[in-house]
Amino acid sequence: MIITLAGGGSTFTPGIVKSIALRKEELEVEEIRLYDINEERQRKVGVLVDWILHEDLGLDIKLTVTTDKETAFSDADFVFAQMRVGGYAMREQDEKIPLRHGCVGQETCGCGGLAYGMRTIFPMIELIDDVEKYAKPTHWILNYSNPAAIVSEACRVMRPNARIINICDMPIAIIDLVCAALEIDKKDVEYDYFGLNHFGWFTSIRHKGEEVLPQLREYVKEHEILLPSSYLKGMSSLMKSNTDNEDESKQNRHTKGSWYYVWKGVYEIMELFPEYLPNTYLNYYLQQKEFVEHSDPERTRANEVEETREHNLFAGIDRYEATGEIDESTFYAGSHGDWIADLAVALKNDTKARFLVICQNRGAIPNMPYDAMVELPAYIGKNGPEVISRDNIPLFQQGLMMQQLNSEKLVVEACIEGSYEKALQAFTLNKTVPSMTVAKEVLDEMIEANKEFWPELK
Numbered sequence: 187m188i189i190t191l192a193g194g195g196s197t198f199t200p201g202i203v204k205s206i207a208l209r210k211e212e213l214e215v216e217e218i219r220l221y222d223i224n225e226e227r228q229r230k231v232g233v234l235v236d237w238i239l240h241e242d243l244g245l246d247i248k249l250t251v252t253t254d255k256e257t258a259f260s261d262a263d264f265v266f267a268q269m270r271v272g273g274y275a276m277r278e279q280d281e282k283i284p285l286r287h288g289c290v291g292q293e294t295c296g297c298g299g300l301a302y303g304m305r306t307i308f309p310m311i312e313l314i315d316d317v318e319k320y321a322k323p324t325h326w327i328l329n330y331s332n333p334a335a336i337v338s339e340a341c342r343v344m345r346p347n348a349r350i351i352n353i354c355d356m357p358i359a360i361i362d363l364v365c366a367a368l369e370i371d372k373k374d375v376e377y378d379y380f381g382l383n384h385f386g387w388f389t390s391i392r393h394k395g396e397e398v399l400p401q402l403r404e405y406v407k408e409h410e411i412l413l414p415s416s417y418l419k420g421m422s423s424l425m426k427s428n429t430d431n432e433d434e435s436k437q438n439r440h441t442k443g444s445w446y447y448v449w450k451g452v453y454e455i456m457e458l459f460p461e462y463l464p465n466t467y468l469n470y471y472l473q474q475k476e477f478v479e480h481s482d483p484e485r486t487r488a489n490e491v492e493e494t495r496e497h498n499l500f501a502g503i504d505r506y507e508a509t510g511e512i513d514e515s516t517f518y519a520g521s522h523g524d525w526i527a528d529l530a531v532a533l534k535n536d537t538k539a540r541f542l543v544i545c546q547n548r549g550a551i552p553n554m555p556y557d558a559m560v561e562l563p564a565y566i567g568k569n570g571p572e573v574i575s576r577d578n579i580p581l582f583q584q585g586l587m588m589q590q591l592n593s594e595k596l597v598v599e600a601c602i603e604g605s606y607e608k609a610l611q612a613f614t615l616n617k618t619v620p621s622m623t624v625a626k627e628v629l630d631e632m633i634e635a636n637k638e639f640w641p642e643l644k
C-alpha cells in the first residue's frame with residue numbers, strides 16, 4: 187500500500203502518520219508520501235515524520251517527501267487530504283472580518299466557513315483530478331480538508347464519480363469526552379447521529395447495548411458543561427496538560443483555550459433542548475449573539491493555534507534539527523489520526539465497520555432532499571460506505587438543516603457560476619447573519635481579503 191498525505195505540511199501530519207504506522211500490518215503499508223505546495227513547511231514536517239517512522243518506531247516504511255504531483259500520487263492506494271487553502275493567515279480573516287460586523291467569526295461556520303469554502307472548492311477539484319490521473323484506479327481519497335460540508339457538496343456537483351469520502355473528527359472527539367465523563371470504554375460504544383457536517387445531533391449513545399443518553403443528560407446538568415471535571419483544571423493554559431493524566435490530555439486538543447465555550451454551550455443548548463446531544467458546532471448557530479459577545483475580534487482561535495499547535499510543532503522540529511532532541515509533546519496524536527487510519531483499514535479489508543461519514547442523502551433521511559450531503563453512520567467496506575437510513579427527523583432540526591444546507595449549496599453555485607448575487611444569498615441565508623445589509627458588508631470585505639483565492643464574482 188502507498189498512502190499519500192496531501193497537505194503533508196499540516197500540523198496533524200505527525201499524528202496521522204503515527205496512526206498509520208501503528209496499523210502497519212492491517213494496512214500493509216510500504217510507503218508513505220507527503221505532498222504539499224509549501225516546500226519548506228513540508229520539508230520540516232518530513233524531518234519529524236522520518237524520525238517517527240524510522241527512529242521512534244523503527245519501521246521499514248519508505249518515506250517520500252515531495253511537492254511534485256506525479257511523484258506524490260503515482261500508484262497511490264489512499265490519499266489522505268488535509269489542505270488549508272490560504273493557511274492560518276486566511277483563517278484569521280475568516281474569523282475576524284465577520285466579528286467586526288457583529289457576526290460569528292468561525293473557521294467552518296457562518297460567513298467564515300462560507301469564505302473558506304470559496305477558497306477550497308477549486309483546489310479540491312484539482313486534487314481529485316490529479317489523483318484520478320496518477321493513482322491506482324481503486325484509490326480512495328479520504329478528506330479532512332475543511333470546510334468539509336461545502337467541499338463535499340462541491341465534489342458531488344462537480345465530480346460525482348470521484349472516489350472520495352469526506353469525514354470529520356468532531357463527533358468522535360465528542361464521544362471521547364462523553365466516555366471520559368461517564369467513565370466508559372469507547373470500544374463498547376455505538377451511536378446514532380444525523381446532521382450536516384458541523385451541524386448535527388447524537389440521537390442515541392449505547393454502551394454495551396444500553397442507552398446512556400439519560401446519564402449523560404444528568405451529567406451535563408450537574409456539571410453545567412460536557413467536559414469531564416479533570417479536564418477543567420488549567421483550562422486557560424492552552425497547551426499545558428490540564429488533566430491528572432498527561433496522555434489523556436495530550437490527545438484532547440479540543441479541551442484547550444476557547445474550546446471551553448462550546449463545551450459549556452452543550453450544557454446551555456441541552457437546558458433548552460434536552461432530547462439529543464448537539465454537536466458542539468451548533469453553538470455558533472443557536473448562540474450567535476453570545477458567541478460574538480465573548481469573542482475578541484483582535485484575537486481569535488486562529489491566533490491561539492498559531493501560538494500553540496503550529497508554533498510548538500515547528501519550534502520542536504527546529505530544536506530537533508539543532509540538537510537531535512525530540513519532545514513528543516510538541517505534536518498531537520490520538521483520535522484524529524486513528525479515525526482516518528481506521529477508515530482506511532475498513533475500506534482495504536472490507537470490514538463493514540461502522541463510521542460516521544458525509545454522504546449524499548439518497549433518501550436515508552426521508553424528509554431531507556435526495557441530493558443533500560448529510561452526515562450519517564455507514565458500514566464501510568471495499569466498495570465504500572453503505573449508509574444506514576433512518577426515520578424522518580423532527581421539524582426543528584430539519585428546518586435548521588435546510589437553512590444551512592441551502593446556504594452552503596448557494597455558495598457552491600456562486601463559485602461555479604461566478605455569481606455575486608448567489609454569494610450574497612448564501613451569506614444572507616446563513617443563520618449567523620442578522621440582515622442582508624450586514625451580509626453585503628461582510629461579503630464585500632471578504633471579496634477584498636480573498637482576492638488571491640476566490641473565483642471572480644459578477
Ligand code: NAD
Nearest residue numbers: 193195196197198222223224268269270330331332354355
Ligand atoms: P495547516 O495549515 O497546518 O496544514 C495545511 C497544509 O495544507 C499546509 O502545509 C499547506 O501548505 C497545505 N496546502 C494548502 N493548499 C494546498 C494545496 N492546494 N495542495 C496541497 N497542500 C496544500 O492546517 P491544519 O490546522 O493542520 O489543518 C489541515 C486541514 O485539516 C484544514 O483544512 C483543517 O480545517 C482540516 N481539519 C479538518 C478536520 C475535520 O474534522 N474534517 C479536523 C482537523 C483539521
Ligand code: G6P
Nearest residue numbers: 294332354355356359439487491
Ligand atoms: C474539530 C473539527 C475540525 C476543525 C477543528 C479545529 O476537530 O472537527 O473540522 O478543523 O476542530 O480545531 P482547531 O484546534 O484548529 O481550532
Ligand code: MN
Nearest residue numbers: 353354355356
Ligand atoms: Mn470537522
